[in-house]
Amino acid sequence: MRRALLISIVVAAACSAERGxxxxxxxxxxxxxxPARHYGLGRAATSEEIAARDIDVxxxxxxxxxxSGSAAKGAELFQQKCAMCHGPKGQGMPPAFPQLIxxxxxxxxFKFSTDFKLAHTIGNYWPYQTTVFDYVRRAMPQLQPGSxxxxxxxxxxxxxxxSNEVIPMTxxxxxxxxxxxxxxxxxxxxxxxxxxxxxxx
Amino acid sequence: MTDRTTDxxTDRTTDxxxxxxxxxxxxxxxxxxxxxAGAIGVAVAAGLPLVxxxxxxxxxxxxxxxxxxxxxxLPGKPxxxxxxxxxxxxxxxxxxxxxxxxxRAPLQDLTGTITPADLHFERHHAGIPQIDPAKHTLLIHGxxxxxxxxTVDEIKRFPQVTRTHFIECSGNGREAYREPxxxxxxxxxxxxxxxTEWTGVPLKILLDEAGAKKDASWFLAEGGxxxxxxxxxxxxxxFDDAMIVWAQNGEPIRPExxxxxxxxxPGWEGNVSVKWLRRIELGTRPWMTRWETSKYTDPxxxxxxxxxxxxxxxxxxxxxxxxPRTLTKGxxxxxxxxxxxxxxxxxxxxxxxxxxxxxxxxxxPTTGVKAPVRFxxxxxxxxxxxxxxxxxxxxxxxxxxxRKALINVRGIGTDFHFNQIVGWKVAADGKVTFHGET
Numbered sequence: 001m002r003r004a005l006l007i008s009i010v011v012a013a014a015c016s017a018e019r020g021x022x023x024x025x026x027x028x029x030x031x032x033x034x035p036a037r038h039y040g041l042g043r044a045a046t047s048e049e050i051a052a053r054d055i056d057v058x059x060x061x062x063x064x065x066x067x068s069g070s071a072a073k074g075a076e077l078f079q080q081k082c083a084m085c086h087g088p089k090g091q092g093m094p095p096a097f098p099q100l101i102x103x104x105x106x107x108x109x110f111k112f113s114t115d116f117k118l119a120h121t122i123g124n125y126w127p128y129q130t131t132v133f134d135y136v137r138r139a140m141p142q143l144q145p146g147s148x149x150x151x152x153x154x155x156x157x158x159x160x161x162x163s164n165e166v167i168p169m170t171x172x173x174x175x176x177x178x179x180x181x182x183x184x185x186x187x188x189x190x191x192x193x194x195x196x197x198x199x200x201x
Numbered sequence: 202m203t204d205r206t207t208d209x210x211t212d213r214t215t216d217x218x219x220x221x222x223x224x225x226x227x228x229x230x231x232x233x234x235x236x237x238a239g240a241i242g243v244a245v246a247a248g249l250p251l252v253x254x255x256x257x258x259x260x261x262x263x264x265x266x267x268x269x270x271x272x273x274x275l276p277g278k279p280x281x282x283x284x285x286x287x288x289x290x291x292x293x294x295x296x297x298x299x300x301x302x303x304x305r306a307p308l309q310d311l312t313g314t315i316t317p318a319d320l321h322f323e324r325h326h327a328g329i330p331q332i333d334p335a336k337h338t339l340l341i342h343g344x345x346x347x348x349x350x351x352t353v354d355e356i357k358r359f360p361q362v363t364r365t366h367f368i369e370c371s372g373n374g375r376e377a378y379r380e381p382x383x384x385x386x387x388x389x390x391x392x393x394x395x396x397t398e399w400t401g402v403p404l405k406i407l408l409d410e411a412g413a414k415k416d417a418s419w420f421l422a423e424g425g426x427x428x429x430x431x432x433x434x435x436x437x438x439x440f441d442d443a444m445i446v447w448a449q450n451g452e453p454i455r456p457e458x459x460x461x462x463x464x465x466x467p468g469w470e471g472n473v474s475v476k477w478l479r480r481i482e483l484g485t486r487p488w489m490t491r492w493e494t495s496k497y498t499d500p501x502x503x504x505x506x507x508x509x510x511x512x513x514x515x516x517x518x519x520x521x522x523x524x525p526r527t528l529t530k531g532x533x534x535x536x537x538x539x540x541x542x543x544x545x546x547x548x549x550x551x552x553x554x555x556x557x558x559x560x561x562x563x564x565x566p567t568t569g570v571k572a573p574v575r576f577x578x579x580x581x582x583x584x585x586x587x588x589x590x591x592x593x594x595x596x597x598x599x600x601x602x603x604r605k606a607l608i609n610v611r612g613i614g615t616d617f618h619f620n621q622i623v624g625w626k627v628a629a630d631g632k633v634t635f636h637g638e639t
Contacts, residue, residue: 031441034405034406038409112615139429
């Protein structure tokens with residue numbers, strides 16, 4: 001009883017800004033002080049239900065499925081399923097359909113901040129090869145998302161990495177060999193150092 | 202107010218209302234024709250563009266305006282099930298793109314701080330999914346004691362909170378930053394921001410229900426659209442002010458805003474407030490999804506790119522007067538919106554001489570933290586050329602920078618987070634155009 005009362009007080013306090021009181025600084029308006037309580041709503045999800053949705057692949061390779069595909073096979077698939085939007089050479093139709101393929105020598109200094117015409121292709125920019133696999137599997141092709149087999153996703157990933165000169169065009173990828181790949185510009189990404197205050201960063 | 206009307210009437214000329222169905226509609230039809238002709242005349246005289254923001258905006262067909270010469274001399278219209286705007290008022294978003302697209306809020310047509318839900322900006326990457334709320338569920342799994350499956354109705358039974366927060370796309374203002382042009386409207390310059398009242402459950406409460414484990418440091422939020430949008434979020438935000446919302450301005454969230462469930466991460470770039478939310482997974486590192494690697498990263502002049510740059514820094518824009526208005530000499534309210542993802546706006550200054558002198562503007566009472574204020578500065582225009590600017594300061598002491606200062610630290614090619622000072626040039630003939638080179 002006492003606990004329930006406390007919860008309602010905290011929730012009410014958290015909502016005080018909507019009651020015409022002056023809002024307090026943002027650091028004190030979060031919900032972190034609401035005490036934990038079990039409401040018994042919802043039900044335990046089954047492992048099948050989780051597996052049906054949990055298709056994500058992490059940068060450490062977690063979630064990569066079995067299967068494999070060659071860059072050569074991926075080249076065929078790309079022309080069949082991707083080229084109508086991204087162009088036969090992966091040149092894209094920006095902004096809706098981004099350029100995927102291309103290693104611009106100007107990208108070597110990673111000078112995207114001074115040249116907004118420099119394309120953020122997979123080879124020029126993307127820090128993780130697992131992102132290619134994950135996104136193609138979950139979202140592509142745009143008109144038939146989720147229609148590719150895992151072998152096809154490996155093949156397309158291999159083709160996209162090969163055509164971006166990250167791996168040889170003779171390569172075949174599976175979960176182990178995909179994790180041997182290192183993207184050219186992986187180390188260019190840094191955490192956000194903005195914190196408010198006087199400095200413009 | 203009157204200019205708002207004439208701005209929007211122009212849209213009707215491209216999309217005339219249907220023919221009346223009955224003979225007794227003849228009067229309204231006659232008035233309609235006269236009204237439409239009048240609208241065209243106004244548009245031509247004012248030299249207004251037929252398309253708002255030059256983005257292919259098209260207003261929905263308005264009802265026939267049956268305006269009697271003297272409304273006090275006959276009874277008015279009956280009550281209706283759903284209200285509608287005056288036939289003289291038809292603000293419209295500026296849609297761009299089809300499956301992958303956005304539509305900007307008509308900032309120049311809005312007053313106060315709340316955005317009507319049907320004018321809240323949109324951004325989506327694989328179209329707007331049509332979802333049956335009775336079949337929609339939210340899965341919470343990963344580093345939790347009990348993986349939970351929750352229906353929408355069950356989520357609505359947890360403690361509810363209602364808060365007002367802005368959402369801003371972190372690409373908002375890119376064109377005005379990179380290539381400012383005089384004929385840009387406020388909608389074009391900054392229409393990817395909106396502010397509404399949201400109702401939902403603190404994410405913290407749902408995480409307690411599932412039993413979040415202490416070693417979880419990041420969570421993945423996943424939407425139920427056709428690209429199954431995913432973003433990685435630090436757990437600190439989950440236990441701070443994150444919410445899972447289902448209502449907006451008192452009604453269920455609209456489909457383009459995430460019906461039936463949306464993650465809301467106040468003050469952070471809009472992309473992370475994942476719409477059509479269907480899954481939350483707790484883990485120990487970010488997933489490096491497409492949206493936090495190839496997009497939504499900020500290239501910097503030192504040859505790096507900033508990643509997970511969530512916070513939206515302080516920003517403001519004068520929404521009135523703005524292009525394509527024409528001013529006459531005399532008093533004008535210089536009015537606009539200011540907001541910060543870091544808490545509250547503490548000060549907005551207005552300059553009428555291109556930044557030489559700054560004057561404190563009046564601020565409306567705030568509707569909450571991470572919600573915009575409306576600022577107003579009364580200005581008497583003397584008929585000479587002027588440049589109107591606004592500059593916001595937030596509670597951390599951060600002052601909105603000039604475009605030059607931002608380019609200096611980020612470069613012209615940086616891709617997101619454009620919060621530079623912008624303004625409007627008033628020519629000696631009263632014509633107002635965008636002034637982006639600050």
